[in-house]
Amino acid sequence: MLLVLLSLVLLREPLGERLWPQARIDHLLAEGRQALAEGRLDQADGGGARQKFEAAQALDSDRGEARAGLAQVGQAALARARSAISGGRLAEARRWLDLAADLQVPRAQVAAVAASLRQAETAGIDLERVRVRAAAALAAGDADAALPLYAQWLAVAPGDSAALEGREDALSLLLERVPTALHEGDLAAAARWLEQARRQDPGHVDLPGLRAAWAQAVASDVRRAEDLLRRGRPEPAAALLVALREAAPDDPAIHQAAERTARALAAHSRRLASDFRFDQSDAALEAARSLAPSAQAEVARAAMDLERARQAAARLRPPARATPAMKALLQRALAGFEEAMRRGDWIEPPGGSAYDRLRAAQAMAPxxxxVRAAVGRMLRAASACVDDALRDNRLRAAQDCHDAWQVLAPADPALAQARQRLAQRWLAVGDERLRAGEVGAAAGALEAARRLDPSATGLEDFAARLARADPATR
Structure with missing residues (x-):
C-alpha cells in the first residue's frame, strides 16, 4: 500500500517540473553570455556575467559551460585592468585586477598585471608628502585613511622601519573594531576589516585569533538559523542567512542551510495560499527565490499552488452584503463542508475541500x-486524523490531515511535534525502500520528509546515502 502511495506522489509531479532546473541553468548561461558580450562583468544587483555564471554553477557544478564563462569573465577583467593602467585610472585597475584574481585567472597572468600596477602607483609619488599624511591620519585614529598611505610608502621603500611600524599601528586600530562588530552581530563588516588587514599584512599577530572568533560567530548564527527553521520560523531564518551569506559567501554550511530554508519557505507559501493569505504567500516565494537558486523547482510548484488557490478564492467569493441568497450560500457551504469531511477531502481539491468550504462560510459569517462549531470540529478531527493515520501507517492520509491542521492553526504547539513525527516516519519508509533497492520510492520519501521538516534529524545523512546509491538524486 505504501509503495502505491509513494508511486502516486512521484507520478503527480509533472515531467516538466523535474526538467525545469536544467532549463533554468540554460537560461542563466544565456544571460551570462549576453552580459559578457555587453561588458557587464560584475554587478551588485546580480545582473553581471559573473553573477549569472555563478548562479548556473550553483545549480549544477558539473556543467563545464559555467566554469568556462567565469574564466572568460576573469580574462575580460584582466584586459580592463591593463587598459585602466594605460589610461592612468589606477583605482579602477585595482578593482578589475581583484576581480580577475577572485575568478582564479592563472597566477602568472595576474602577477604580471599587478607588477605593472605597482610600478604605475609608485611612479611620481611624493614620498615626503605621503609620510606626513600617513602620520597625520594615524595620529587622528583614521586607520582607513592611514593604511593606503602606508601602502604607498612601503611600495617605494619596502624596508622602511617607520612605515612598517606605522602600518602595524594602523592595522591594530582597524582590528580593534572587529570584536565590537562581532558582539553587535555585524559579521559582514568584521569580514571586510579582517580581509583588509590580511591584504596589508597576512602575518599580523592579531589575525588568527580574530579570524577564529569570526568563524565561531558565523557557525553560531548558522545554528541559530537552523534552530529557527526547526521551530517553524523560516522568515527570520532566511533574513539571518541573507546576512550570513554577505559575510561568508563561500561557506558551504550557509549554502546548505539556505537551501533547506528556501524549501521550507516554499512549503510555508503553500500553507499561506491555502489560507488565502496571498500577499504573504507571494512574499515567502520571493524570499525563497532569492535565497537559494537550487530550490527553484520547489518554488515553481508552490507558485502553481498559489495560482490555484487564487482561482479557488475567486470562485468562492461571497456577495457584498447579507441577502437571502447569501444565507442560502452559507448553508450550501456548510453542507459542502460536511460532505467533504465525510469523504476525508481536507484541503484537496481546491474549491471543493472541507477547508475551502469552511473558509467560504467564515468569509460570509465568521x-x-x-461556522465556529465547524472550525473547532475540523481542527479536532485533523489532529486526531494525524494520530490515527500514523498509527495505521497511512502516511499520505496523515500528510493531508497535517496540512489541514497547519492551515487551521499554524501556531498550535502540538503541530510542530506532529510534523516531526511524520517526517521521521517518511524517513523510515525511505530507508526501507532504499534497502530494497527502490531508489525512486526512497527519493519520494526523502522529498516528503524534507518538505515537512527541512531540519529533521537524520535527513541529510539519508540524503547522502541516497545520493551514493544514485548520483542522479543529488
Missing part, C-alpha cells in the same frame, strides 16, 4: 455559531 461569528455564526454553526
Amino acid at each position: 461569528q455564526d455559531p454553526a
Whole structure:
C-alpha cells in the first residue's frame, strides 16, 4: 500500500517540473553570455556575467559551460585592468585586477598585471608628502585613511622601519573594531576589516585569533538559523542567512542551510495560499527565490499552488452584503463542508475541500455559531486524523490531515511535534525502500520528509546515502 502511495506522489509531479532546473541553468548561461558580450562583468544587483555564471554553477557544478564563462569573465577583467593602467585610472585597475584574481585567472597572468600596477602607483609619488599624511591620519585614529598611505610608502621603500611600524599601528586600530562588530552581530563588516588587514599584512599577530572568533560567530548564527527553521520560523531564518551569506559567501554550511530554508519557505507559501493569505504567500516565494537558486523547482510548484488557490478564492467569493441568497450560500457551504469531511477531502481539491468550504462560510459569517462549531470540529478531527493515520501507517492520509491542521492553526504547539513525527516516519519508509533497492520510492520519501521538516534529524545523512546509491538524486 505504501509503495502505491509513494508511486502516486512521484507520478503527480509533472515531467516538466523535474526538467525545469536544467532549463533554468540554460537560461542563466544565456544571460551570462549576453552580459559578457555587453561588458557587464560584475554587478551588485546580480545582473553581471559573473553573477549569472555563478548562479548556473550553483545549480549544477558539473556543467563545464559555467566554469568556462567565469574564466572568460576573469580574462575580460584582466584586459580592463591593463587598459585602466594605460589610461592612468589606477583605482579602477585595482578593482578589475581583484576581480580577475577572485575568478582564479592563472597566477602568472595576474602577477604580471599587478607588477605593472605597482610600478604605475609608485611612479611620481611624493614620498615626503605621503609620510606626513600617513602620520597625520594615524595620529587622528583614521586607520582607513592611514593604511593606503602606508601602502604607498612601503611600495617605494619596502624596508622602511617607520612605515612598517606605522602600518602595524594602523592595522591594530582597524582590528580593534572587529570584536565590537562581532558582539553587535555585524559579521559582514568584521569580514571586510579582517580581509583588509590580511591584504596589508597576512602575518599580523592579531589575525588568527580574530579570524577564529569570526568563524565561531558565523557557525553560531548558522545554528541559530537552523534552530529557527526547526521551530517553524523560516522568515527570520532566511533574513539571518541573507546576512550570513554577505559575510561568508563561500561557506558551504550557509549554502546548505539556505537551501533547506528556501524549501521550507516554499512549503510555508503553500500553507499561506491555502489560507488565502496571498500577499504573504507571494512574499515567502520571493524570499525563497532569492535565497537559494537550487530550490527553484520547489518554488515553481508552490507558485502553481498559489495560482490555484487564487482561482479557488475567486470562485468562492461571497456577495457584498447579507441577502437571502447569501444565507442560502452559507448553508450550501456548510453542507459542502460536511460532505467533504465525510469523504476525508481536507484541503484537496481546491474549491471543493472541507477547508475551502469552511473558509467560504467564515468569509460570509465568521461569528455564526454553526461556522465556529465547524472550525473547532475540523481542527479536532485533523489532529486526531494525524494520530490515527500514523498509527495505521497511512502516511499520505496523515500528510493531508497535517496540512489541514497547519492551515487551521499554524501556531498550535502540538503541530510542530506532529510534523516531526511524520517526517521521521517518511524517513523510515525511505530507508526501507532504499534497502530494497527502490531508489525512486526512497527519493519520494526523502522529498516528503524534507518538505515537512527541512531540519529533521537524520535527513541529510539519508540524503547522502541516497545520493551514493544514485548520483542522479543529488
